[in-house]
Amino acid sequence: MKTGNRACVTGDDFRNSPPVDHVGIVERAERFTTRSIKSITKRAGLNMVLNMIDLTTLEGADTPNKVRQLCYKAEHLHDSILGLPSTAAVCVFPPFVKTAREALGDNSLVKIASVATYFPSGHTTLKSKLEETRRAVSDGADEIDMVISRGRFLSGDYNYVFDEIAAVKEACGDARLKVILETGELATLDNVRRASDIAIHAGGDFIKTSTGKIASAATIPITLVMLLAIRDHYAKTGKMVGMKPAGGISKSKLALHYLVMVKETLGEQWLTNEWFRFGASSLANDVLMQVAKLESGHYQAAHYFSKD
Amino acid sequence: MKRIEVLKTYKLYIGGKFPRTESGRYYTPEGRGGKVLGNICQGSRKDFRNAVVAARSVAGGWGKRDPYNRSQILYRIAEMLEGRAAQFEDELKQHGSTAAAARKELQVAVDQCIYYAGWCDKYQQTFSSVNPVASAHFNFSVYQPMGVVAVFAPEKSALAGLLGTILPIIAGGNACVVLASESKPLCAITLAEVLATSDLPGGVINILTGNRDELLDNVSTHMDVNAIVASDLTDAHKAAIKANATHNLKRVIIRKEDPAKSESPYPILATQEIKTTWHPIESSIAAGSGY
Numbered sequence: 065m066k067t068g069n070r071a072c073v074t075g076d077d078f079r080n081s082p083p084v085d086h087v088g089i090v091e092r093a094e095r096f097t098t099r100s101i102k103s104i105t106k107r108a109g110l111n112m113v114l115n116m117i118d119l120t121t122l123e124g125a126d127t128p129n130k131v132r133q134l135c136y137k138a139e140h141l142h143d144s145i146l147g148l149p150s151t152a153a154v155c156v157f158p159p160f161v162k163t164a165r166e167a168l169g170d171n172s173l174v175k176i177a178s179v180a181t182y183f184p185s186g187h188t189t190l191k192s193k194l195e196e197t198r199r200a201v202s203d204g205a206d207e208i209d210m211v212i213s214r215g216r217f218l219s220g221d222y223n224y225v226f227d228e229i230a231a232v233k234e235a236c237g238d239a240r241l242k243v244i245l246e247t248g249e250l251a252t253l254d255n256v257r258r259a260s261d262i263a264i265h266a267g268g269d270f271i272k273t274s275t276g277k278i279a280s281a282a283t284i285p286i287t288l289v290m291l292l293a294i295r296d297h298y299a300k301t302g303k304m305v306g307m308k309p310a311g312g313i314s315k316s317k318l319a320l321h322y323l324v325m326v327k328e329t330l331g332e333q334w335l336t337n338e339w340f341r342f343g344a345s346s347l348a349n350d351v352l353m354q355v356a357k358l359e360s361g362h363y364q365a366a367h368y369f370s371k372d
Numbered sequence: 373m374k375r376i377e378v379l380k381t382y383k384l385y386i387g388g389k390f391p392r393t394e395s396g397r398y399y400t401p402e403g404r405g406g407k408v409l410g411n412i413c414q415g416s417r418k419d420f421r422n423a424v425v426a427a428r429s430v431a432g433g434w435g436k437r438d439p440y441n442r443s444q445i446l447y448r449i450a451e452m453l454e455g456r457a458a459q460f461e462d463e464l465k466q467h468g469s470t471a472a473a474a475r476k477e478l479q480v481a482v483d484q485c486i487y488y489a490g491w492c493d494k495y496q497q498t499f500s501s502v503n504p505v506a507s508a509h510f511n512f513s514v515y516q517p518m519g520v521v522a523v524f525a526p527e528k529s530a531l532a533g534l535l536g537t538i539l540p541i542i543a544g545g546n547a548c549v550v551l552a553s554e555s556k557p558l559c560a561i562t563l564a565e566v567l568a569t570s571d572l573p574g575g576v577i578n579i580l581t582g583n584r585d586e587l588l589d590n591v592s593t594h595m596d597v598n599a600i601v602a603s604d605l606t607d608a609h610k611a612a613i614k615a616n617a618t619h620n621l622k623r624v625i626i627r628k629e630d631p632a633k634s635e636s637p638y639p640i641l642a643t644q645e646i647k648t649t650w651h652p653i654e655s656s657i658a659a660g661s662g663y
Contacts, residue, residue: 361593362593362594362595362619363417363421363424363590363593363594363595363596364595364596365594365595365596365620366596368595
């Protein structure tokens, strides 16, 4: 898919990214959790959440069969409930992209996302990162999730980070690029904002909070800071950038809070899986349990839902 | 100057914590002489749901715990209960008991804890069986906890009846969610404070107060509840529970005997599954002289 966001030379000095009002952000984030969402609206919201999930398996123990199972689950979330959407994508390690493509075929609604650039640490040469990206794309990945070099970022080498993202974007070709900031390692909201600005300017189609591999993952305040960076970019250039919070979102209620935040911060345009995703593995089942509760009136038990 | 007495806020007990009901509702049951007992939380279906989540998350660990350790913890409950004897007796009197009856009920309650503490590490070897089979197999049946048990506590016996109902359940390694007596809730709330200081992992026993009619359907249809133990049900309640329980084949146990007088191991077995296992063996008789 061709997308608008290309690396641009803006002359921006990323040291001048706007500072973030930590207290204000936290308080604003708190307010998103107080909306009352009931019955039909809730059901619509839950369907939307399902349709925005990047169903993920990024374990050392992954096998081709696990990936096939995941692909099946992405298209058949819970067949006993009618009218459920498929998930937005499956997210796998590069060696499993071929398997996923075979399992899904070429016409699936489910996209294939692959982490590349030596996920999750990113510690390797630029050459190998580009090689891994090209291979994943040629194997059939629609989307690439890259990690930024946090070490370089934290030592102030912003140009290196920018150039690296731009190079990976070029290697992606038509595949969309999601840039993982790994906010849990960036220490401050100011840094999150700065990294977001760099990723957006360097050509990221999506910015993504976390790898899900460290304890501190996506939170509402961090996501809000990133959404504000997207909003400012949109106001300035008219170009949309997507958002993907990942890790730590496992309850449907929390996912609905995120949707509220996206709508109230960026507007309805972003409420599609073209522009907003959840990176999650256990969220889907919790949402399915809530949908089943709405349908049947009975509270559900986890063991009635397939694990993968 | 006259001192203003500090009144207690009565709360629920879920997952080892004391939250207010998420619904913000309360009711005001009356005790002896029409005196209002307090503002008691009227728990909602969402409180129940949260309690089941809490119970489920610890049920596995509690069931796998060394039975001897479960026994020690039940004994500890007895110790803490005895230490609060005066408070329980006072609450029983507020609920309408005479001083003598209150004293007696407290003693029975403590003794029940000791009784079931003793059974924790004994029911398995007493009631498991080695089964005769016509092949070279060792075939045996053992008891396993069911998981999460919902309890409608006895309406009339606020302390001994409550403990006589829940002790056999947890002695057998289950976790439970209890709806306390609606008209006599004080002892259940104080019992929660005892449990919180008894080394019992949070979530093994969860105590809600509220209206039985209102919660009956949600409790009995919940797909993550494995069994229901109930006392003092009306016929309509019994029928509703049994019908609702079919959704996930819950076991429904309606206590016929007075749980307040419960000193029997059989209530432990009521909330156990039986697992039967085959293991191939060489028959020493068929093996001949080589043995």
